[in-house]
Structure formats: C-alpha cells, structure tokens
Amino acid sequence: MQRPKLNLQRFKIQGDRAILMACMGIALVFWLLIKLSQTYRAEKQVGFDIELPDHKTLAHLPPADFVASLEGTGWDLLLDHFRARRLTLTYDMQETNQLALGRGQLRTDIKARLYSNDIRIIEVNYDNLNLIAEPLAQKKVPVQLRQQLSFAPEHQLKGNILLTPDSVLLTGPKSLIEQYGSWPTDSLVLSGLEQSQARSLPLARPPVEVSCSPGTVTAEIEVEPFTEKSVYVPLVVRNAPDSLRVFPDKVTVTCKIGLSYYDQINSSGFQAEIDLKGVALNSAGNTIPIRLTRKPAFALSVYFTPKSAKFFFVEPADTLSLPAQPSE
Numbered sequence: 001m002q003r004p005k006l007n008l009q010r011f012k013i014q015g016d017r018a019i020l021m022a023c024m025g026i027a028l029v030f031w032l033l034i035k036l037s038q039t040y041r042a043e044k045q046v047g048f049d050i051e052l053p054d055h056k057t058l059a060h061l062p063p064a065d066f067v068a069s070l071e072g073t074g075w076d077l078l079l080d081h082f083r084a085r086r087l088t089l090t091y092d093m094q095e096t097n098q099l100a101l102g103r104g105q106l107r108t109d110i111k112a113r114l115y116s117n118d119i120r121i122i123e124v125n126y127d128n129l130n131l132i133a134e135p136l137a138q139k140k141v142p143v144q145l146r147q148q149l150s151f152a153p154e155h156q157l158k159g160n161i162l163l164t165p166d167s168v169l170l171t172g173p174k175s176l177i178e179q180y181g182s183w184p185t186d187s188l189v190l191s192g193l194e195q196s197q198a199r200s201l202p203l204a205r206p207p208v209e210v211s212c213s214p215g216t217v218t219a220e221i222e223v224e225p226f227t228e229k230s231v232y233v234p235l236v237v238r239n240a241p242d243s244l245r246v247f248p249d250k251v252t253v254t255c256k257i258g259l260s261y262y263d264q265i266n267s268s269g270f271q272a273e274i275d276l277k278g279v280a281l282n283s284a285g286n287t288i289p290i291r292l293t294r295k296p297a298f299a300l301s302v303y304f305t306p307k308s309a310k311f312f313f314v315e316p317a318d319t320l321s322l323p324a325q326p327s328e
Contacts, residue, residue, distance in 0.1 A: 041122065042077045044068045046110060049090040052133055056097075059132040059173045061208050066126055068110050072119035080115035087113050093133050101129040137174035142167050143203070143217055144182040151223065152194035156300065158222035158258050165217060168203065172210035183212060188219060196222045226300070229265050230254040235290065235309060236273035246274065246309045251290060255299040269296040274309055286311050 048062035068087070070077065089109050093099055101109075106129070107121045143163050151157075168183050184204045198220045206212045232250045240246075251272045257265055271294035279288060287308045295302050 038074060039071060040074050040077055041069060041071050042081070044070055044080075044110075045086045046124075047086055047088045049088050050099075050131060051090070051092045051094055053094055055136055056093075056133045057136045057173050058209065059134050059175055062129055062131065063126060064208075066124070068107075068124050069122040070114070070119050071122050072116065076116040076119050080119060083115050084113075089113070091131070093131065097133045099131040101131070103127050135174045136171070137177045138169055138171045139177045139180065140167050140169050141180055142182050144184045145188065145201075145219065146184050146186070146204075147188040147219075148190075149188070149193060149221075150191045152192050154225055154227075155194045155223055156226045156256070156258060158196070158224040158260060159298075162220040162222075163217050164220070165214065168217075169213045170206070170210055171213070172206075176207065176210055185217060185219075190221075193221070193223050196220075196224075224258045224260055226256050226258050227262065228254060228256055229262060231265060231267045231270065233267045233270045233272050233304070236271060238273060238275040239277035240311070243313050244276070244311055245313075246311045248306065248309065251304045251306065253292070253295075253302065253304045255295070255302040257299055261296075261298045265296065265299065269299070270294055272304060274311075276311070 044067065046066040046068055047064075048066070050058060050062070052058070070080075072080075087110060089106075091099060091101075103124060103126075106124055106126070110124070111117075111119075111121055143166055145161055145163060147161065149157070163185075170177050170180060170183065183206075185201045186204060188199065188201055190199075198218055200216055201219050202216050203212055203214075231253055233253050235246060235249050235251055237244075237246055253267075253270050253272070255265070270292065272290055272292050274288045274290055276288065287310050289308050290304070290306065292302065292304055
C-alpha cells in the first residue's frame with residue numbers, strides 16, 4: 001500500500017529538478033544577453049592579397065603580423081569572428097609598380113570588410129605600407145656547406161665533401177636575388193667519424209620573398225684512416241753566387257696523409273727553399289730561414305726540419321797557393 005506514495009515523491013523530485021534546470025537555463029540566457037550587449041575590445045588578424053602580373057613580384061611582402069584592434073558589442077564581435085577569423089584586404093597592382101597605403105586608407109578598407117558598421121577600429125599596428133612591384137628573377141647559385149666535423153682517432157676526410165646537387169635555383173624579386181652569390185645549408189654537425197656516409201641536409205631558410213629549389217641536398221662524406229710519411233726534399237737556393245755553399249742541402253718533410261694517398265707522396269710534391277736576395281753575405285751571422293713553398297693539397301699537418309740553413313763561401317781552386325818544389 002506504500003508504493004504509490006513513493007512513486008509520487010519520486011515524480012515530485014524529478015519535477016523539481018526539471019524546474020531548477022529550466023530556471024538555470026533561462027538565467028544563463030539572460031546573463032548572455034546582458035554580457036553580449038556590453039562593449040568589448042578584440043584583435044583581428046589582417047592579411048593581404050596583392051594581384052600582380054605573372055612576371056612581377058613584390059620587393060617586400062606585406063607584414064604577416066598586421067593586427068587591427070576593434071571595439072564593439074559582444075554580439076557584433078562574436079558574429080564578426082564567426083564570419084571570418086582573418087580579414088583579407090585585396091589590392092590590384094596589375095597596372096602599377098607602387099602602392100602606398102596610409103593609416104587612414106587601411107582603417108577605411110578594414111572597416112568596409114567588418115560584419116557591422118557599429119564595430120569601431122581603435123588602432124592598427126602599422127602606420128603605412130609601401131608596396132613595390134619589380135621583375136621576377138631567377139638565379140642559379142652554388143651551395144655552400146656549413147659543417148662542423150670531428151673524427152675518430154687516426155681518421156680524416158678522404159677528399160672534399162660532395163654535394164648533390166651542388167647548386168640551387170633562387171626565385172624572387174630581382175633586387176634581392178642579385179645579392180646572393182651562394183646559398184648555405186643548415187649546419188652539418190657530426191662527431192667521431194670513422195666511416196664514410198651520406199646525409200640529407202636541408203638548405204637554410206630563405207626570406208619570405210625568395211624561394212629556393214630544391215630545398216635539400218645530399219652530402220657524401222668519405223672518411224679514411226691516415227698515417228705519417230717522411231721524405232727528403234732537396235733545398236733550392238735562390239740569388240746566391242757560385243762560390244756560396246749551404247748546409248744542409250736537404251730537409252726532412254713529415255706530413256699526415258690518408259692511406260689512399262700514401263704512394264703519391266714523394267719529394268717532387270714539395271719544395272723547400274732559401275732566398276739570399278738582400279742578405280749581407282759578409283755578415284757575422286750566416287744562417288737563413290728555410291721556407292716550404294709547395295706541398296700537395298692532400299698533405300696535412302706538414303712540418304719540416306731543420307728550420308734554417310747555414311751558408312759559407314768556397315774559394316776557387318786556381319786561387320789557392322801551390323807549395324814550392326824542391327831544387328835538384
């Protein structure tokens with residue numbers, strides 16, 4: 001006999017909850033109406049669409065961070081946001097090479113694109129824009145490798161690092177393209193190298209006005225062990241009289257070379273010399289420094305001994321006095 005009473009109480013609780021939820025919903029609607037009727041400020045991103053002939057481009061692109069500060073009711077700003085989160089201004093430069101946009105023109109053009117005329121433009125973050133069109137140019141330039149390599153003990157580069165491709169095509173405004181004689185890669189940083197390898201390497205990011213094709217290159221790095229080798233190199237004497245002699249007449253040259261170049265190293269690849277031009281030959285000091293004037297490109301850490309040579313005069317044989325012959 002108690003069950004109908006329990007059902008009635010449960011129905012009453014559910015009804016109270018429904019009324020409470022309805023009241024909260026109505027309150028929320030009125031709260032939103034009041035809030036959105038108030039005045040707020042917001043920022044609007046502004047982009048630019050510049051119409052140009054195919055053979056022209058802008059010397060400098062419009063700023064990507066152009067912002068307009070707006071003021072209006074919550075309703076107007078909300079609807080304007082839903083209509084377009086980013087406002088785009090379009091200008092035609094098909095028949096002109098220069099377009100100057102002042103603060104007043106920018107504000108007028110922005111306001112014309114807003115959802116409501118009741119939205120006010122408080123500020124723009126650029127006073128003016130000067131857009132200049134110039135010929136679109138292309139230039140092929142060599143790739144410049146930026147690298148920082150270190151090697152395992154007794155290892156070194158076998159030769160120059162090979163880049164594929166070794167040049168890139170730059171496209172952009174003529175005034176900018178003409179400034180570049182090469183284009184760098186991102187830094188290639190490797191340590192403990194002991195084996196040859198190939199690495200894909202992106203190129204440095206160009207300015208927004210310039211495009212670079214392709215965007216990556218392959219760097220082929222050949223690594224090999226190295227060893228030391230010593231050779232005797234004849235000493236070349238320049239600007240010396242016939243009666244002058246030097247000591248030593250050879251120097252010992254030692255260098256580090258990759259194993260693939262070991263058999264190519266000999267004395268003919270080096271030249272050591274002294275030059276007596278302007279040297280007072282009768283001075284008390286009779287030593288002169290030795291210079292190494294030629295060495296193979298693949299010879300590294302080159303040093304030689306000795307560092308100086310001595311010079312002295314030898315009298316001709318016909319000037320020497322002969323001993324007297326005994327009389328018979």
